[in-house]
Amino acid sequence: MSTLNTKTIPERKDIPDSDKWDLTTLFKTNDEWEKSLAQVDEQVSKIAAFKGKLATSSDILLSALQAYEQFSKNIELVWNYASLQNCQDQSDAQALDREGRVQMAYAKASATLSFFETEILAIPDDSICTWITKPEFNDYRIYIEKILHQKPYTLSEKEERLLALQAQPSQVARQTFEQLTNVDMSFGTIDVHGEQQPLTQSTWSQFMDNPDREIRKTAYTQFYGVFEQNQHVLASLYAGSVNQDVFEMQARGYNSCLEMALYGNKVPTSVYHNLIDTVHKNLSPLHRFYTLRKKVLGVDELRHYDVYVPLVKNVSTKTSYDEAVEICRNALAPLGTAYTDILCNGLKNGWVDRYENKGKRSGAFSSGCYTGYPYILLNYKDSVIRDVFTMAHEGGHSMHSWYSAHNNPYMQYNYTIFEAEVASTFNEELVFEYLFKNAKTDDMKAYLLAMRANDILATLHRQTMFAEYELKTHELVEQGTPLTAEVLRSTYRSLLEQYFGPEMHFESNSDMEGLRIPHFYGEFYVYKYATGISAALALANRVIHGGEQEREDYYKFLKSGGSRYPIDSLKVAGVDMSSPEPVQAALDTFAQLVTQLEQLLHV
16 A cells, blocks of 8 residues: 655655556557547548538438547547646646647637538438438437437527637636636735735635634635725626626527526426525525534624634544545445446556645546546545545546446437536445444544535535526526626625525625636536535435335436436436425435534534
8 A cells, every 4th residue: 555745745756656547548658649639630621521411311421420429539538638647747848738739629620510510400300310210320319319409599500600709709708707816816925823824716715714713804804805806807707708698598599598508408497496496495404504603613793704614623534545445335335346346446446646746736526538447636635534525526426437438329428517416426425424324433423414514505505506696697687787796796695695694794895705706607507516416315315225226226327328318317316306306305414414413512
């Protein structure tokens, strides 16, 4: 078992190979990668030769689809390899160059191939519907059916080309927001017991975790003060992003931006509204949780900078990487050895880049494609119990990718973001249940309960609040109201007061939080975290307390890939997200956690 000196951060070259991911399942060498990248132009030209001919016959369409599949598989491979290399060491100039070149190749290819789906849509319905019933179209039928689903809102070839040409300019608001907040805005330093420490977007959460309330207050005030100084620019950027969404909605003929965002995945808008309405009806346990926090912290007034500091002090633990793998194996046992053997073997042999090194991207993620391992980036620390949950979480993503790729043809293997957080959060719930059941002290139980309650709060309540804000801002523009800084701040403040309840006292600039969330520049995305955790908790409960059938139903979900629309995929697993019931069940789970915490903490 390898260990890492946690006192110093090593260079990439000093990390043992056993602790790195094995990217040779993508390409054996960089030279191989170069050859595949060089093939992209040729592959694109081969597809472009079919322009104007897709409606000629089923044979020509099939040949074009086969060429498109070959290109897609290749660009996915070269992109994933370059991206993973860059993430493992962002100071590696050659890796950065490779990622830049594949991005340029993809952008060029996308422009050239913008005709492809438009021509498929132009094929007469009688012809295309007959063609895709032929056996030779089995691997492409669902892909084509999903394209045809978009037909009511697809424009002419010239109009689609214009929309494609403005795709890059449409990202200026998001890109400018990122440059402004991550590069140009300076937040200064904070005095931490005589030492000046930098306050940045990255260190912000560390200050909010600090047990010293004065440090939290100073960091909070200073941080949001800088955002407030830039409020009009930030408001203008977000308004630009929303107006871009409204422009496309009107150009394509949707009734609302929400409908446009959900239509592609056949998610009814009622799912979004059910989520918000159900959370509204269950705010009382959330307010109880903040009352509990106020009592535990012993403060006269609960402030917004008090909500992130740990409710229960960290319990000292030491869990080696290999021990964490075994915790995952035991916790996920309800899924059977077919699942745990594949996952744990992957966690130990080549799937994972385990530890921090200089230049490595922070955080964690899973990145699976059709060929090769479903890779996982971690920055594992044996003293942080949450990192065990992170391993299980990313392992859930990777196993979802593994089952999807192994049970579907390429053109229908990719699952949607709506489904993506289910398999990962499912694993976290099983790890929580296992660790809580085996906890030896009340302190550990309280720590786990508090962590789980905070996770559900952050993923369900908070993301629903964000989702409601997005809905309100888009509806304002759709109804003709300009998004000024004053309008955005007052809209967000009303939501803060509603969700946090009567115990919370806000600062005059607390509503600037609504202008600092990067996810708002990818419209109607955050609600998927809330629906994802709701589905995951329902399915985890179903599998834990069920039998072979419930487990097999869950496997059907993992194996679905992109063969079904997300609502249908989850129904196969045993949960109906078109109903408010899974959200209600998740909120009931949160309420139970709050009650258990109140009992353990004697408040």
